[in-house]
Amino acid sequence: MPNKLRKIIHIDMDAFYASVELKDRPELQDLPVVISSHHPRAVIAAASYPARRFGLRSAMSMGQAKKLCPQLVVIEPNFDKYRAVSQNVHQIFQQYTALIEPLSLDEAYLDVTENLKNIASATEVARQIRADIFATTGLTASAGVAPNKFLAKIASDWNKPNGQFVIKPTQVLDFIQTLPLSKIPGVGRVTQQKLQQLNLHTLGDVQGLAEQVLTQHFGKYGKQLYLYAQGIDERPVKAERERQQISKEITFDQDYTLQQCETAWQPLAAQVWHSLSRKQLTARGVTVKLKLKNFQVLQHSKSFKHALQTQRQLEQVLQQLLTELHIAPHLQFRLVGVGVYQLQTAQQQPQLCLW
Secondary structure (H helix, E strand, O other), X not given: OOOOOOOEEEEEEXXXXXXXXXXXXXXXXXXXEEEOXXXXXXXXXXXXXXXXOOOOOXXXXXXXXXXXXXXXXXXXXXXXXXXXXXXXXXXXXXXXXXXXXXXXXXXXXXXXXXXXXXXXXXXXXXXXXXXXXHHHHOOOEEEEEEOOHHHHHHHHOOOOOXXXXXXXXXXHHHHHHOOEHHHOOOOOHHHHHHHHHOOOOEHHHHHOOOHHHXXXXXXXXXXXXXXXXXXXXXXXXXXXXXXXXXXXXXXXXXXXXXXXXXXXXXXXXXXXXXXXXXXXXXXXXXXXXXXXXXXXXXXXXXXXXXXXXXXXXXXXXHHHHHHHHOOXXXXXXXXXXXXXXXXXXXXXXXXXXXX
16 A cells, blocks of 8 residues: 655746746746757757747757747756756755755655644645745745655646645545556656557556556566556655766767767766766766767666776776777767766775776
8 A cells, every 4th residue: 555654745846947047037928938058959958838838848959949939039048047046945945854855956855744844734834835935036836745756746747837736645546547647757658659559548547457467568667557556656755866877968060970079079078077076976887878860879888896087087988888889980970978877975996997
């Protein structure tokens, strides 16, 4: 059975990057505004609600966005500004609970089962947090309140913008009965097509299936689906959420062969190494990513027993990964990227052996 004792809140700032910019430029409030660079191949980082009425959304290419809405207003992103506002929001969270799991600059899980203000109702905690955010930043946030993370995240999207939705423990099974599977975390386009082929459209449809049947069709994710269909998600709110990866990418103005991309690797490695150093982290894994002109992605990773010691070592691993990919000379790429993973706090590490 679901853990009925927990009270989880998912807070999601409304159109966060766009809202931060519009607060400084209120004359644009009713116009279709997107946050994006002016790079020819840029994608939207955030879209204001007037922009969304034209079908504009995050991750859409600017080329497509301008076709849908030629009159859109483009504002260059200022992530330092967004981080500063996000810190203000998190200071508000800390007044209510120490159990905060940030997912990004604009959303977080809070476990308020035992909150610092001794407020009996999680619904009231969410309302007060949203009011405090508005009073402090002038921005609105939406909230979902539920017995677990899975349902809280879905609920926060239910009454957007500037609303909240509560799923009480006694309402869980009724709520998920008609919940579309497209709303479930991890159900992408391919999984959704497979579910439809099995005539599964809601979590209620999944409830009648045995776990073995679901794992047969969907592997490990089948078990997750089975639990979701029972309203179960026992994942704790992790106050110390480890950063999974640091990565940097560059999108070219035109398509380049691997040889023409050669000058991009050193600057990307330098940016990644700078981020590692600034955050006082080390990495034991390296990933290289190349996106073809048809948007297909080539990716290769390698991890080591010991952490990287220098930027030069990172560059050597990158070259090793590229060699192992055996990329045909004629292939052309629109984007390349470098990432590091298996991160931990910096400390004296034995020298990495590449061979």
